[in-house]
Structure formats: structure tokens, C-alpha cells
Amino acid sequence: MMSKGLIAFVLHAHLPFVRHPDKEDYLEERWLFEAITECYLPLLQVFEGWRQDRLPVTVTLTMSPTLLSMLADPLMQTRYSKFIADLTLLAELEIERTSGDPAFSGLAHLYRERFNNARQAFEEKYHRDLIKAFRELQQAGILEIIPCPATHGYLPLLRPQPTAVAAQIGVAVHTYQRYFGQKPPGIWLAECAYYPGLENILAKYDLGYFITDAHGILFATPRPRYGLYAPVMTPAGVAAFGRDLESSKQVWSNDEGYPGDGDYREYYRDIGYDLDFEYVRPFIHPDGIRLHTGFKYYRITHRKTKDKQPYVPAWAEAKAALHAGNFLFNRSHQVTYLNQIMGEREPLIICPYDAELFGHWWYEGPLFLNQVIRQQVQVDPGLQFTTPSRYLQKYPLIQPAIPCESSWGANGYHDVWLDGSNHWLYRHLHRAAKRMIRLSRDHTGAGGLTRRALNQMARELLLAQSSDWAFIIKTDTAVQYAVNRSVYHLNNCSLIYQMLTDQKPLNETVIAELEEYANLFPDLDYRIYSEPVPTQ
């Protein structure tokens, strides 16, 4: 049955592998803990609400293999347990501290409730196994979960070694099957970064689709009949869907995006920075580095003002509902217009966002998403939520075309991940990949310690290839950490290479230490680096 128009939300959940068993005080591990508290648990609650209410809705969720590995890791689970317990302790102190202040007291109680709920959900409801909760939502049809490249490798810049690109895809698919017990229907390319020919590798792993940025489709060859509002089919039989610009702009735009509304919670005012050092000291970094605790009492008020006013949750909730209605209203008008032109086929609006936007950067994001789904029938019953693979089932005839090389980064191509700040990475990444490929070909039937060393070298190479490091270096945030992670994994690749080429003794203790430190992808088989790569 034809709807008036199809909307496909695609949420991309990814964090780089930041597990550090050597010490407990890495700030970077908090990225995962904050995301669990503010994004993944609230999103689970929203998705489960849809399931409970039997809403006819389905959204696509990317879960990166590095994120899955950390969510499944007992050490990270234990550390999250302590993290959330500390937050509930801080909540008690905050309730005492703010008891005489009506503007903040209610918020302190709210945070206590939310952090206690998060703790209870993590420990008692999910028994620390969040992947299982997502898997059940996929089985219920609420989610269509897809992977991204193994460590979020930026594939166009790994292209000189196509085998390294194929390994990023192959390990991703294998990891996905390990956690979800089925083949992934499609894949999210890290940063939507695509180059012509990549589809041949995706086809090898039976991946049905990927997402590009808008110009990936609009500049496709030949020119697409339906513009952005239908996918194109690559010669390899993998479909490409383009990001809708109008809906992206409403959420992402710095100038007019919903998350900048004055009623929403201000991210950058946190008691970790605002309060007396001695008071927050037990809850910040042991070295006294101030950080975001999660207790934020102000609303954005106005983007340009320093005089922030107290956060009023009821106003923020009302605004999220209002914005959800506005989002649907705009989609309704968009598809009404498109229906006049397209006629023969329902327009498809692809709305991809970073999942971590919802809850972390935009605290009310999960509420907004929930409201979009729940208000749809009221705003425009003709709209329907779908996923790329459902679209492909409905419309098996897709226009053949080759998308344009592109990404969703600033300026639309690769220059964020390859500029003056981070270009030095690539000669080392390419050299390490060449060495890995050579060793894999030279040791086709390795066993014992040699096999372990080769598998570990593959893990280290994959970790060095994370696009996150180049991105962090470019955006000048945790630069030293990103540089050091790159150098560390590249050095480990060199060390193992030297061991396997008789330049150094093959040392089991060293290999075991590296295995413990980078323990992701336990089933990885280094021979993926000697498999042939399809070029057509």
C-alpha cells in the first residue's frame, strides 16, 4: 500500500575503543559511561515504549563494532557500575547542597531519580547486557541494526590497500554476527565516506545498502531520476541511500537547529566546572582535572548570553514536543510537494544522525525522537516510518548508478580526515597495512604463538585505522590522546612485524600483554588479509 511518504531515521551509535585496563582514571573511558547514561539507556527506554505500545514504527540503528566490544566487556561493565554508583552518591550530596534553593533543588532530585533509574536498569533490568536489549528490539521489528567498519576506518583514505578496506568490512560483519546472530542487512560507512568501487567489497559480504551524504546521490552517474528521494543501485547490487538535506538542517544546523533552543539544557555548564574545587574533587579526575559530572542546572537561555538561567525540565519537554510536531509538519509539506512530482513512487526521506546527539549533546533528543514517532499519526497519518531494507523489499527496481565519492564531513569530501594536522598518519597506516598483508600471505597456515601474534597485529592495525584519531586531531580536542593512540597501535604493529620477521625474538609475554590491552574481536582471523578482494 502506498503511503504519502516514507521517513527513515538512521541513528549512528559509535565510540572508539577506549578500554584501558592499566588504570582506572582515563578520562576517555567516560565517553562510554556518559553515552550509556545519557544516550543508550534513554534511547532503549524510548524504543521499548514503542514496542510496548505496539507502534508501527521501525528505525535503523548503527552499532559500531568497537562500541559493541566495549558494551560486552566485563571490565567496562564493572567500571560503568562504579561510575553510575558514584553519580547516585553525588546526587545525594547535591540534594543536600541545593536544599535551600527552589530553582535547583528540584533538578537535583530529578538527577537522583534519573541516575538511580539508570543504575537500576543497567544492573537489574538488563543485567549489564545492553546488547541483548538492542537485539530483542531488532527481533521485535522496532530496530534494524547495522554495523559500520570494524574500527570506524575512513575507507577512502585506506584505499591504497583494498585488502585493508575489505578487512574493516569483514571484521565488522563477523562482529555483528557474533552479537546479533544474523547477517547485517546493510552497513553505515564511517562518516558516510564512499568511493566508487567500494561497493564490490560490500557485495562480497552480502551487504544490501549503505548511506551517503546528499551529493553522493545527487552527483551520481548517471544523474538520478528521483534526486535524493530514492536510492540508486550500484553495479555490484548494493543500494546507496542519500541523506536528506532539509531534515538534516533542522536538527544539525548551528544557526537554526532545534538543539540550540533556549529552553533546552545547557551542556557546557556543569558543576564539575562551576562548583568549589574541594566539593567536586572526589567526583572529578584524581589529578584534579575538572570534568563534566552530568549535573547541569542551566538552560541555554540564549546562545550568545553568559547569563544562563536555571533549567526548567517541563519547558524543555514541552519544547521537544513542539519541535517534534514542527519536524513532522515540515516532512508532511516536503512529501506533499514531492508527491506532485514523483507520483509513481513514494518519496523516501533519509534522516541520519549521530546517536550520541540524542541525550548527550542534546539532552532532550530522546524525548524529541519519541515525540516524532508518537505525534506522526496526528500530524500526518500519510507518513510512514521505514528502513532502507524494507524500502528495497518494497521497490526491488532501483535506478542503476554509481554514487559520487563523498563524505558527510565539513565540505563534503575527505579534507577533514586528511589535512595539515593529520596527514602524517597515512604513510604509517599504509605501511602497516602493507606489512600485515605481506605477513598474512607469508604465513598462510600459522599456528600457536605466531598465529596469536598475527591476529594481534591485525587488531592493532584496525585500531590504528580508527577515523576518530584523525578527526580529534583535526578538531583540536583530545589531540594528545588521539596522537598517542595512533602511535601506540602503529608501534605495536611494527613490534609484532619485527618479531615475525626475525628482527626481534617472538615474545609470548609481550603478545599476551597486547592481547589483554586490545582484547576486542576475539575471533579475528589474520588470514582475512590474504583473501582476494573483488574489484568488480
Place this chain on the structure above:
Amino acid sequence: MIPSFFGGFSLVTSLLMTAALALLMAWMFQDARRGTGPTRKKAGGNHPEQTRNQEAWQEFSTELAPQIGQSRFDNNLAPLPGKYEKDTIVLLVRSPHSIYSYWEVSPQHQRDVAQKHPPADWQNAPWVLRLYDTTDNPAADPALSPYHDVFIAETVDNWNFNQVFPSRKYIVALGRLLPGGFVPLLISAPVITPAASPSALIDPNWPPLVTLQDILSSCPGKTGEISGITSPVAGWGLPASPAGAWSHDE
């Protein structure tokens, strides 16, 4: 027995007292040398005295807790090698208008090429990056393609070509310009720059719906401005930049 018992007791007592004193002093010194830190505006209300006890307890427990694994993964991290002693030249696409190359030429390869030329000519020959546009040359033969030369210092090992064109095929060669002509040392694999506009090619089975083709110009649009609607997330939870995507505080 009694004197020795008392003697033993006093020894134990004094040891315990010394240990307790040492712990107490260690804690006091720790407390004294700790600065007050930057004090900012409180989020609201006064700082209740009763929380100080809990705070001290928290800190004390932290300081006496055994510290595990003091070394970080990046302690004593060795620098990456400056050279791999391999002959390499790679060309990478950055955008429709920019491509990037890095290279390494080994001393042995330089000697091998140099010995085919008069030493004086070789030593004085400038280093050149020759960028070939092989788009209209089906065999991608550089010798038959138009090119652009960039003179570089010998120590340079990477270069951005920022004035290339969309949808063109390029090859770069590193070499030296001798009196007899360009002598390449390394030649890259070809790359094709991305398109920066809709394709002129039309599939007659899928004729474009004209009004859907101009969406980029109706949006904030065109590739050069796509940055306005990309992810505002710059790093994760990092306090380095207080000016956030949507907030302009501070």
C-alpha cells in the same frame, strides 16, 4: 615475664603510634599542599558544612586506597619511524579540487637512477613533482598527458595540490629536472577526483525529474556549504572548547 610483656607492649604501642602519626601527617601535608583550585560561581545555594565531612571521607579513602598500575599505555612511547627505507609514492583524494601526495625515496634507488646520468648534472638538478592529467589519455600514459611542475625542496616529503579539477584523473611523479629533461624517481597510481556537480550523463530509462535536480541550490547548499549541516559534534565530552555547537557562552 611481666617486664618483658610490658616492654613488648610499649614497643607495639610506639610502633602503632608512629604509624598513625605518619599517616596523619601524610594526610595533613597532602591536605595543606592541595590548592583551593579555581573557584567559580556555585550552581545555587550555599555550600552546606555537613557535606564537608563526607567529602573528606571520600578523599581520605581515595588517597589511602592502593593505586593500581601507575603506568599509562603512552608512557615512554617511541616516535614513529621517520623513514621506512622503501620507495613509495601515494596520491590521495581530498576533494574535487585538492589531492595530496606523500613519498619516500630510498638512497639506494636514488643511487641506481643517478648512476645513469652525469654526476654534476644529477647533483645540481632541482627536485620536481610533476602532476599529470591523464583524463583524456585512455592508456593513462603520463608521457602523453599534459602536466604541471612544482619545484620542491629535497627535504619535503608530502604535498597538497589545491588547484586540481573535479572528475579528472591524475598521476604524480617525483623526480629531478636534468638538462636533458625530467627524470622520474617514483610514479604514483592514478586517482580520479570526485564530481562537484550533477552528472551530464542521463539514463534514458530513468529520465531525471527536472524539479528534483536542483535541491542543492534550494538548500543551504552546494557542496562548498554543506559544512553548515554536518555533525556539530567535535570530539566527545571534552571540555577543551566551552563554545559548543549551539552555545556561545564564554
